[in-house]
Amino acid sequence: MMEYWAHFFTLIVLVVGAYLAVFLRSLIASVIALSAMSLALSLEFYLLHAPDVAIAEAGIGAGLTTAIFIFALRGIRRD
Amino acid sequence: MRMSKIVRTITALLFWAVLVFGFYIVIHGHLTPGGGFQGGAVIASSTALFLIAFSKDEFLRKYKDVFLSVAESGGLLLFISIAFLGIGATFFYNFMANSGGIFGSPTPIGINDGDLNTAGTLPPMNIAVGLEVFGGLSLILLFMFLGAYLKPFSKESEVHEE
Numbered sequence: 018m019m020e021y022w023a024h025f026f027t028l029i030v031l032v033v034g035a036y037l038a039v040f041l042r043s044l045i046a047s048v049i050a051l052s053a054m055s056l057a058l059s060l061e062f063y064l065l066h067a068p069d070v071a072i073a074e075a076g077i078g079a080g081l082t083t084a085i086f087i088f089a090l091r092g093i094r095r096d
Numbered sequence: 097m098r099m100s101k102i103v104r105t106i107t108a109l110l111f112w113a114v115l116v117f118g119f120y121i122v123i124h125g126h127l128t129p130g131g132g133f134q135g136g137a138v139i140a141s142s143t144a145l146f147l148i149a150f151s152k153d154e155f156l157r158k159y160k161d162v163f164l165s166v167a168e169s170g171g172l173l174l175f176i177s178i179a180f181l182g183i184g185a186t187f188f189y190n191f192m193a194n195s196g197g198i199f200g201s202p203t204p205i206g207i208n209d210g211d212l213n214t215a216g217t218l219p220p221m222n223i224a225v226g227l228e229v230f231g232g233l234s235l236i237l238l239f240m241f242l243g244a245y246l247k248p249f250s251k252e253s254e255v256h257e258e
């Protein structure tokens with residue numbers, strides 16, 4: 018039962034994060050929402066007994082992609 | 097361009113923790129979840145942390161981009177040379193397993209705590225892949241960071257093109 022609720026809340030965070038990433042007005046907040054969604058996806062992979070994929074998702078999805086998005090946002094706000 | 101003092105202090109604290117955790121994932125690649133790619137990605141995310149919090153000059157003082165390039169190419173070369181070292185039997189032959197030397201202890205059978213000194217050529221190959229992924233992803237991050245400051249349609253670049 019515990020695992021059921023863990024899945025439930027993780028998937029709720031996943032969907033809310035994806036919704037916010039699309040519909041938030043501020044670009045930097047949108048990127049942070051995408052990062053949170055990626056972290057929830059990593060947690061979901063872990064709950065589904067795939068810790069290998071979870072580490073890769075946390076490193077690439079939540080870490081590197083967010084950094085690259087932030088670099089791009091810094092670049093377009095320069096002018 | 098630097099972030100606030102809070103971000104810089106937290107980064108200076110977390111940088112080494114992320115780095116050590118990445119090395120842990122790489123070294124324990126044959127025992128626990130993760131391996132060369134995942135560990136390299138974690139180490140490269142410490143690079144991302146550093147680049148976001150500090151300026152590019154401080155980053156380039158710490159890591160030369162030549163060093164990152166050498167890490168990438170050296171990791172690939174190390175990987176393929178370890179693979180070729182076993183060519184006496186087959187390509188990728190695990191000649192170090194159960195040999196008694198480094199990483200050569202016999203693997204314990206059944207449920208055990210996990211012996212780090214086993215698995216033959218797998219840990220060196222994990223280290224090679226980790227080095228390669230760290231170099232490659234850090235180079236991608238560095239050049240994306242530098243590219244975000246280029247202004248292709250400004251007057252300065254037109255002057256340079258002439």
